[in-house]
Amino acid sequence: MVKLAPGGPFSRERAFPPEVLKKLEEKYDLDKPIYTQYWLYMKRVVFEFDLGPSTRYADRSVNELIATKVRYSMTLGFGAMVFALLLGITAGLTASLNHNKFLDYAPMGMAMVGVSVPDFVMAYILMIIFGLSLNWLPVAGVESWQGYVLPCITLGFVYAASISRLTRGGMLEILGQDFIRTAKAKGLPKHVILLRHSLRGGLLPLVSYLGPASAGILTGSIVVEEIFLIPGIGKLLIESATNRDYTLALGCVIVFALLILVFNMVVDLVYGFLDPRVKYE
Amino acid sequence: MAILKVSDLVVEFHTDEGIVRAVDRLNFELEAGEVLGIVGESGSGKSVSCLTLMGLLPIPPAKIRSGKILFGDNDLLKYSNAEMRKIRGHEISMIFQDPFTCLNPYLKISTQLMEVMEFHSKKTPAEARRRCLEVLEQLGIPDPELRFNSYPHQLSGGLKQRIMIAMSLLLQPKILIADEPTTALDVTIQAQILDLLKQINKDHGTSIILITHDMGVVAGLCDRVQVMYGGRLAERGSSDDIFYRTRHPYTKGLLYSIPSLTVKPGDRLDPIPGAPPDLTRVGDFCAFADRCDFVQEDCRTHRPPVTQSNEDGSHWFECYHPVEGEKNA
Numbered sequence: 001m002v003k004l005a006p007g008g009p010f011s012r013e014r015a016f017p018p019e020v021l022k023k024l025e026e027k028y029d030l031d032k033p034i035y036t037q038y039w040l041y042m043k044r045v046v047f048e049f050d051l052g053p054s055t056r057y058a059d060r061s062v063n064e065l066i067a068t069k070v071r072y073s074m075t076l077g078f079g080a081m082v083f084a085l086l087l088g089i090t091a092g093l094t095a096s097l098n099h100n101k102f103l104d105y106a107p108m109g110m111a112m113v114g115v116s117v118p119d120f121v122m123a124y125i126l127m128i129i130f131g132l133s134l135n136w137l138p139v140a141g142v143e144s145w146q147g148y149v150l151p152c153i154t155l156g157f158v159y160a161a162s163i164s165r166l167t168r169g170g171m172l173e174i175l176g177q178d179f180i181r182t183a184k185a186k187g188l189p190k191h192v193i194l195l196r197h198s199l200r201g202g203l204l205p206l207v208s209y210l211g212p213a214s215a216g217i218l219t220g221s222i223v224v225e226e227i228f229l230i231p232g233i234g235k236l237l238i239e240s241a242t243n244r245d246y247t248l249a250l251g252c253v254i255v256f257a258l259l260i261l262v263f264n265m266v267v268d269l270v271y272g273f274l275d276p277r278v279k280y281e
Numbered sequence: 282m283a284i285l286k287v288s289d290l291v292v293e294f295h296t297d298e299g300i301v302r303a304v305d306r307l308n309f310e311l312e313a314g315e316v317l318g319i320v321g322e323s324g325s326g327k328s329v330s331c332l333t334l335m336g337l338l339p340i341p342p343a344k345i346r347s348g349k350i351l352f353g354d355n356d357l358l359k360y361s362n363a364e365m366r367k368i369r370g371h372e373i374s375m376i377f378q379d380p381f382t383c384l385n386p387y388l389k390i391s392t393q394l395m396e397v398m399e400f401h402s403k404k405t406p407a408e409a410r411r412r413c414l415e416v417l418e419q420l421g422i423p424d425p426e427l428r429f430n431s432y433p434h435q436l437s438g439g440l441k442q443r444i445m446i447a448m449s450l451l452l453q454p455k456i457l458i459a460d461e462p463t464t465a466l467d468v469t470i471q472a473q474i475l476d477l478l479k480q481i482n483k484d485h486g487t488s489i490i491l492i493t494h495d496m497g498v499v500a501g502l503c504d505r506v507q508v509m510y511g512g513r514l515a516e517r518g519s520s521d522d523i524f525y526r527t528r529h530p531y532t533k534g535l536l537y538s539i540p541s542l543t544v545k546p547g548d549r550l551d552p553i554p555g556a557p558p559d560l561t562r563v564g565d566f567c568a569f570a571d572r573c574d575f576v577q578e579d580c581r582t583h584r585p586p587v588t589q590s591n592e593d594g595s596h597w598f599e600c601y602h603p604v605e606g607e608k609n610a
């Protein structure tokens with residue numbers, strides 16, 4: 001698909017002499033028919049975990065390029081996820097335990113806003129308030145950990161909002177169940193009813209959401225890295241796409257896909273661990 | 282001797298449709314060691330009154346307007362949450378209708394049994410475990426060790442209800458409240474569970490309050506019966522009083538609803554014409570007046586007083602125009 005876009009990695013303002021171009025295309029197998037290219041590429045990726053050389057940066061392999069960037073993206077994604085979980089679960093629990101009171105409406109109102117404001121609007125609002133007006137936090141770059149704060153919030157907020165709603169819904173559902181009444185009838189203290197009897201079932205909807213959420217955070221990171229100038233894989237992907245750096249762009253996409261796959265598998269395992277009724281053969 | 286004495290209990294629910302008076306000036310006593318049956322149509326306040334005894338009403342929307350629940354010398358309604366918690370599951374325990382939803386699907390049976398003792402007794406885990414297995418064995422649960430380590434979804438409905446009963450008996454409560462304990466089970470299992478309750482009552486002298494729709498169950502099991510209608514007691518007496526010396530027209534209607542052999546099992550009988558009373562309408566009149574064959578003017582202007590049917594006052598009813606209490610049924 002990448003190849004359908006017009007232009008190629010070597011079409012620059014100043015054209016290469018034709019014989020140099022030919023040499024280059026040979027090196028990257030671009031002279032071969034498309035299905036051969038595909039076959040060669042797949043063979044290398046699957047059997048050698050080698051995503052090939054970058055077509056743009058001749059001396060660097062895609063593996064190496066991605067490896068240097070992955071740290072930034074991981075920190076960002078991880079930070080955003082932790083932020084979303086902490087805020088979302090806290091808000092959701094607070095709301096569910098104060099059903100139909102102020103402490104229910106307030107967090108849910110926030111969540112409503114959180115879900116409807118797009119990433120980039122959120123980013124600029126945060127930048128203006130905390131970066132430019134209050135001058136507390138840097139608005140771009142990640143030279144220090146403070147640099148991650150605003151991007152993580154931007155990226156995580158939507159998910160915090162969804163997570164809080166799921167947590168609230170899940171908890172309310174569980175708290176209305178007959179077995180909670182049984183637990184009360186046994187004379188168990190409140191904290192035991194909450195922690196032992198409710199939390200597991202109440203957080204299950206959230207757990208199944210974490211797969212899609214991590215995928216969303218991953219793709220969201222592309223935009224956020226661009227906005228906050230974070231040199232991560234997302235930014236790499238955008239650059240590679242604009243440069244028609246086939247192997248690099250493909251490499252980034254494959255890494256993304258792999259990560260999403262892994263997240264979903266982890267989520268399934270966690271779900272099975274939490275719910276004894278789900279059994280894997 | 283009465284172990285529990287409920288007087289003048291009024292419970293209301295504040296709902297969007299108005300104030301629903303689910304329990305309306307209810308008076309009754311539970312004797313030590315007896316099995317008390319509570320019967321009545323859906324919505325007559327059987328569950329609500331028992332949940333009130335347990336301190337398990339959802340407040341709000343529920344509100345206890347007045348009344349006393351004397352347990353020994355103490356009024357349970359004056360107890361704090363923490364004090365009630367010590368009573369629940371320890372002195373008074375309760376089992377519910379649907380064993381399929383009443384056990385926590387995420388926790389092992391062992392956890393759910395052991396935790397009762399974790400918070401009510403000073404038993405070590407080993408002692409608690411031994412006690413659990415002992416009770417499981419007493420209740421005729423095959424292979425108790427295996428069930429003990431299972432999750433609820435691995436057990437049948439009858440077994441689940443047995444587990445629920447075991448759970449409520451671990452600390453030998455004085456009172457066991459069973460709210461339609463067999464409704465969700467199939468017929469053969471029903472009989473087993475009822476036998477089990479009878480056994481518990483005999484062996485340990487546990488007082489049992491048994492809520493049911495089934496007059497047949499009442500006849501087989503209960504020493505005393507009270508018939509509820511519209512949040513009030515229509516009639517109360519020994520099983521024989523209720524079955525053979527019926528006084529309240531509503532009780533009579535209920536007795537006619539016992540399925541005879543010509544009726545296919547599973548048929549829902551509703552031989553009493555009319556709908557259950559509108560509980561938002563509270564006032565000084567007989568709750569059954571609109572459906573009663575014997576209704577007269579005074580039924581609609583005053584709530585009938587409690588009238589005694591025998592000398593010692595153990596059989597009484599709330600009706601101006603009772604049916605003549607000779608041979609019924």
Ligand SMILES: Nc1ncnc2c1ncn2[C@@H]1O[C@H](COP(=O)(O)OP(=O)(O)OP(=O)(O)O)[C@@H](O)[C@H]1O
Binds near residue numbers: 339
């Ligand atoms: N949570 C609640 N909110 C509002 N009203 C309620 C609530 N629980 C019970 N009620 C009302 O209280 C009345 C008595 O209900 P209750 O559950 O005690 O009936 P019941 O005799 O146990 O009936 P069933 O045989 O169906 O179990 C009902 O009319 C119902 O409308």
Ligand SMILES: [Mg+2]
Binds near residue numbers: 327329460
């Ligand atoms: Mg009920």
